[in-house]
Amino acid sequence: MDRHLVVPHRDRPQGHRLSAFRGLRFEQTTLGVILALPLIIVLLGLLLYPILSAVMVSLQSKTIGTPGKFIGFGNYIELFTQDRAFLEVFANTIIYAAGSVILKTVLGFILALILNEQIAARGLFRGWMLIPWIIPTLVVGLTWRWMFDQSGGIINFVLYQLGLVDIPPAWLSDKVLARLAVMIANAWRGVPFFAITILAGMQTISAELYEAAEIDGASIRQRIRHITLPGVRAVMLVTIILSTIWTFNDFELLWVMTGGGPSYSTHIFVTYAYSLGFMASRFGYATAVSLVATPLIIIFILLLVPRLWGDES
Amino acid sequence: MRTMVLSVLVVLMITSLLLGACAAPTPQVIEKVVTQEVAKEVVKEVVVTKEVPKEVIVTQEVKVEVEKERPQMQFWVDHPFYVKSTEGQLKSYVLECAQKMGADIEYSQDTDKVMWPRIDAAIESKKLPDVLLLNLSWLPKMQKAGLPLDVTELVKELNGNMGGFTQGPLASVTTADGQAIAVPFLASSEMQYVRQDLLDAKGLPVPDTWEDVLKTAQAINDPPKIWGWGPQVAASSYDAERHRTAMIWAYGGSIMDKDGKTIKLDSPATREMLRVIKEAWDTNAVPKEILSWDDAANNKGYQSGQVAMIENTGSVANWLRDNDRELFDSTTFKAFPAGPAGRFIQGDVWVLFIPNTTEYPEQAQELVRCISQPKLAEELMTQMNGFRVPVYTDLTKLAMWENRALKPLADATPNTVMPGYPGPVTTVALETFKQNVIAKMVSRVLSDGWDADKAIAEAISTIERIQKDSQ
Numbered sequence: 001m002d003r004h005l006v007v008p009h010r011d012r013p014q015g016h017r018l019s020a021f022r023g024l025r026f027e028q029t030t031l032g033v034i035l036a037l038p039l040i041i042v043l044l045g046l047l048l049y050p051i052l053s054a055v056m057v058s059l060q061s062k063t064i065g066t067p068g069k070f071i072g073f074g075n076y077i078e079l080f081t082q083d084r085a086f087l088e089v090f091a092n093t094i095i096y097a098a099g100s101v102i103l104k105t106v107l108g109f110i111l112a113l114i115l116n117e118q119i120a121a122r123g124l125f126r127g128w129m130l131i132p133w134i135i136p137t138l139v140v141g142l143t144w145r146w147m148f149d150q151s152g153g154i155i156n157f158v159l160y161q162l163g164l165v166d167i168p169p170a171w172l173s174d175k176v177l178a179r180l181a182v183m184i185a186n187a188w189r190g191v192p193f194f195a196i197t198i199l200a201g202m203q204t205i206s207a208e209l210y211e212a213a214e215i216d217g218a219s220i221r222q223r224i225r226h227i228t229l230p231g232v233r234a235v236m237l238v239t240i241i242l243s244t245i246w247t248f249n250d251f252e253l254l255w256v257m258t259g260g261g262p263s264y265s266t267h268i269f270v271t272y273a274y275s276l277g278f279m280a281s282r283f284g285y286a287t288a289v290s291l292v293a294t295p296l297i298i299i300f301i302l303l304l305v306p307r308l309w310g311d312e313s
Numbered sequence: 314m315r316t317m318v319l320s321v322l323v324v325l326m327i328t329s330l331l332l333g334a335c336a337a338p339t340p341q342v343i344e345k346v347v348t349q350e351v352a353k354e355v356v357k358e359v360v361v362t363k364e365v366p367k368e369v370i371v372t373q374e375v376k377v378e379v380e381k382e383r384p385q386m387q388f389w390v391d392h393p394f395y396v397k398s399t400e401g402q403l404k405s406y407v408l409e410c411a412q413k414m415g416a417d418i419e420y421s422q423d424t425d426k427v428m429w430p431r432i433d434a435a436i437e438s439k440k441l442p443d444v445l446l447l448n449l450s451w452l453p454k455m456q457k458a459g460l461p462l463d464v465t466e467l468v469k470e471l472n473g474n475m476g477g478f479t480q481g482p483l484a485s486v487t488t489a490d491g492q493a494i495a496v497p498f499l500a501s502s503e504m505q506y507v508r509q510d511l512l513d514a515k516g517l518p519v520p521d522t523w524e525d526v527l528k529t530a531q532a533i534n535d536p537p538k539i540w541g542w543g544p545q546v547a548a549s550s551y552d553a554e555r556h557r558t559a560m561i562w563a564y565g566g567s568i569m570d571k572d573g574k575t576i577k578l579d580s581p582a583t584r585e586m587l588r589v590i591k592e593a594w595d596t597n598a599v600p601k602e603i604l605s606w607d608d609a610a611n612n613k614g615y616q617s618g619q620v621a622m623i624e625n626t627g628s629v630a631n632w633l634r635d636n637d638r639e640l641f642d643s644t645t646f647k648a649f650p651a652g653p654a655g656r657f658i659q660g661d662v663w664v665l666f667i668p669n670t671t672e673y674p675e676q677a678q679e680l681v682r683c684i685s686q687p688k689l690a691e692e693l694m695t696q697m698n699g700f701r702v703p704v705y706t707d708l709t710k711l712a713m714w715e716n717r718a719l720k721p722l723a724d725a726t727p728n729t730v731m732p733g734y735p736g737p738v739t740t741v742a743l744e745t746f747k748q749n750v751i752a753k754m755v756s757r758v759l760s761d762g763w764d765a766d767k768a769i770a771e772a773i774s775t776i777e778r779i780q781k782d783s784q
Contacts, residue, residue, distance in 0.1 A: 065459075150600055263548060
């Protein structure tokens with residue numbers, strides 16, 4: 001007999017049925033764990049091995065085709081003390097992620113508000129809205145690159161025709177304008193995702209709340225502030241977390257639009273790591289660049305997730 | 314209890330299944346051994362007794378009469394020809410040569426985006442194809458990984474064909490100790506395109522030096538209708554790296570000294586180069602978008618009539634001839650601009666590389682010998698029509714190079730030097746080129762507003778780091 005079934009418990013009635021039930025639960029739990037164990041081992045291997053391998057490579061002076069030489073934190077020290085470009089890349093990554101996510105949040109919220117209203121062809125608009133999200137990033141990058149072109153781009157054509165500029169600005173060759181341009185392109189692609197998720201959140205808010213607020217004389221601004229925003233807060237936080245992670249790792253769009261230029265002004269961690277790894281063949285150093293981004297994202301998530309849980313509780 | 318026993322059994326079953334899947338299939342191993350024995354001897358009676366894992370003894374008697382095993386070779390091409398017929402032509406030659414040699418070839422060609430990570434992965438895993446056609450900028454990586462096969466004898470032999478290799482391509486495959494690590498196959502040359510109609514309208518002569526180019530650009534500049542000049546300066550552009558380095562040479566400077574070890578970048582010549590480019594930038598004689606141009610953007614700039622002068626290969630001439638006859642007729646195709654120290658072009662070379670990991674070194678060399686034959690070289694030159702130039706001296710004398718749109722390309726051969734000039738083509742020189750050190754330096758001045766001293770200092774520290782890494 002299983003000894004777990006006969007262990008007495010001081011504070012509870014020692015009924016046979018209860019003991020048997022507890023034993024059964026224990027057995028089921030154990031069985032579940034044992035059955036899941038191979039999968040857990042495989043999953044841990046799949047998750048941990050690449051991470052540990054990346055950490056190990058980042059501690060080496062490693063080029064493609066040669067065995068790595070262990071140098072401890074040499075790559076990280078060089079990154080923060082000698083690599084002037086890296087500090088720019090660090091700042092760019094924060095600016096790009098923050099700017100893009102703020103743009104997407106604001107525009108996505110406005111779009112969701114509009115699409116939540118009883119407007120004509122609402123279903124059609126909701127479908128169309130997703131198109132930028134569906135288009136491959138490569139195509140988005142090429143299209144926006146062409147639109148921002150100094151000589152033949154549609155944006156400068158309009159500005160010039162309206163008489164707003166004498167010499168069309170070189171959007172992708174000016175540090176500030178290039179950063180703005182890639183954020184606009186990123187926001188254009190990402191707004192549908194924000195809008196659709198926020199819209200889903202809005203539809204869970206009871207219409208009675210709005211009716212009651214309206215009867216009480218609340219203005220539209222007050223209704224948005226005190227009903228809509230708290231109602232979609234949780235979904236917005238999840239969307240922001242996901243989008244921030246994606247934006248931190250947004251390689252294709254930036255590489256196609258600017259290649260990280262002019263100079264280093266639109267290089268973020270991933271593009272810089274790619275150029276170091278595949279153009280300069282510095283695998284160890286490039287991996288260190290990639291890994292520096294990880295703590296930043298973790299801190300960001302740790303800051304936001306408690307708010308999310310707090311909201312649910 | 315029953316459940317526990319059941320669960321343990323299930324886990325044991327899964328584990329044994331997994332372990333079973335990982336175990337080596339012993340019968341296949343024996344078959345392979347037998348096949349290899351037979352392949353070595355054309356007709357042989359072989360009795361193989363081999364001890365294999367799991368204490369299984371297999372004895373097999375084979376009496377066969379087979380042909381020698383055909384080499385199964387791979388040929389990778391990392392070179393976008395841009396001319397479709399050329400791609401087909403090369404492929405058919407490679408297959409034809411393989412046929413003659415009695416080998417099977419798996420031919421694979423793709424764009425840089427696909428091929429570069431593929432070659433990197435192959436280098437890392439030491440699983441390279443038998444022959445690769447790639448840009449010489451790959452050679453440092455191959456050397457560092459200890460992968461080149463010594464092809465000195467083959468290069469010597471091929472150097473006896475078609476008047477021998479031209480100087481730049483030959484230098485690019487030769488190491489400091491005189492060993493050849495690849496075979497030159499194609500090269501590129503460049504010239505300057507000038508809008509003659511605009512010069513005539515202003516009564517200006519055709520610019521000859523970089524200084525002339527600057528003055529001419531400022532004189533014919535009429536933005537946003539047309540900009541005077543479209544130089545390549547973007548940090549990620551290989552054209553920018555080549556052209557700006559050529560300017561430094563033209564002003565009498567260099568990146569490295571003759572010994573190939575001493576960095577000579579901090580010189581008046583480098584400052585002159587930066588001054589000319591900065592002046593063109595500050596006076597709006599160049600479109601600001603040049604900082605974000607890729608290697609094809611100056612082509613488009615000239616072809617669309619947005620810039621009046623560019624430096625490029627023969628590709629723009631080809632396009633103009635086929636698509637814009639008017640612009641073609643009003644274009645002067647001339648030699649690359651010169652400087653006080655002379656006229657220089659940084660050549661680019663595509664080489665046939667045989668890694669020492671190949672199972673078929675003899676056949677790989679035979680294949681390279683076969684596709685380096687004059688007939689193919691001439692056909693490729695004709696089809697590419699100036700997009701690439703020959704690596705053999707005699708082919709620079711073909712009638713096609715007398716065409717006014719192609720002549721400056723062939724004439725440039727004596728002025729074409731390789732990365733590292735005036736020193737040897739070292740790993741540091743090629744890595745400096747591949748990492749766009751000079752283009753990034755120019756970008757710092759134009760985009761970040763750095764002065765020459767600061768930009769040069771950063772470039773030198775990058776080269777020093779490359780030197781350290783390559784030791």
